[in-house]
Amino acid sequence: MSDIILQTQQLTKEFKGFTAVSQVNLSVQRGSIHALIGPNGAGKTTCFNLLTKFLEPSSGTILFNGVDITRERPAQIARRGIIRSFQISAVFPHLTLLENVRLGLQRSLGTSYHFWRSERTLHQLNDRALALLAEVGLEDMADEVTVNLPYGRKRALEIATTLAMEPELMLLDEPTQGMGHEDVHRVTQLIKKVSAGRTILMVEHNMSVISNIADTITVLQRGAVLAEGPYAEVSRNPLVMEAYMGTTDGQLQGAH
Known part of the structure; x- marks a missing residue:
């Protein structure tokens, strides 16, 4: 079985003349924690919605375990083992x-x-x-x-x-959003723990979380891939610094 569990080829989503996701080529390694980051409006959540089929792509292909799932419905995707958690806690309160x-x-x-x-x-x-x-x-x-x-x-x-x-592939959408420091640390450690023997693709704003647990980071800007690689490499990329902070000075740690 291939080392690539999830792959997108030229994945694109247009809304009435606005391109939210533009020709994204993503390869998620089996058994890794892969983070999708980028400034607000970069297309991260739209990308997640395409992968879980809450949105239909305008063009491009999605492969899961080498099988083309581009036209499958959300329930079929879930049965294949792609399970998503949402930004808003989705549990039954009572x-x-x-x-x-x-x-x-x-x-x-x-x-x-x-x-x-x-x-x-x-x-x-x-x-x-x-x-x-x-x-x-x-x-x-x-x-x-x-x-x-x-x-x-x-x-x-x-x-x-x-x-x-x-899940064979867990998609986590902003898992630490709205948390205090102590909870962020606890949930970060938890994600690291449950990742053993699993693959995780996560959207996350908090750079300290990303730097601690992500094996690979894909940076989106205006719907397109700006950079990809391990945190040490991506955080020093001048294009990434500029996208986050409007400057090529300093490091990325401050960008939440």
Whole structure:
């Protein structure tokens, strides 16, 4: 099997004369953490929406494990193992943490839509759900109602529910957005931990997060790839510094 899990070729999205994503060639290595960064309006989220088929590309190709998925629907993409978490925490607030993760696991039972089945059929999933909560450091809060969680812990729960769907490729959209320093550090470490044996593609603004965990960084500007490579290389690129800070002086660390 190829080392490239996800590849785009000349991926383009136009909205009535405005090109949001322009001929993007992206190659995500299997088993890596790949970050998509860029100034506001660079096309990062549009790119994510194209990859998960919430938007149809105007032109170009998307390959997953060498298979052309450009015209597939979002549900088909998810079944292939491309699972996305969103900028806004997407968990059920009035269910417990255990129940939230169990819902993600239900897919493997094939009972997702069997609402007339007894809830007892879900109890077989409890052990796996607890193991996933343990993986993100939430096992002690399994019976807590989700609405009571602090923001950073909600994001950790969301990663657990994403893991429940057994992703081959996890797409994380701004996983540390809106967090205080302590939560940012905790979630960064969590992403690093759960990346073992998995592939992660993430959109992230926080440069300290990127510098700590990303293997490869792709910088977008005005919808096109400006630079790509490891953080040490990209952060010294004069074009990248200028895109972020309007200057070629200084380093990229200050750009959040």
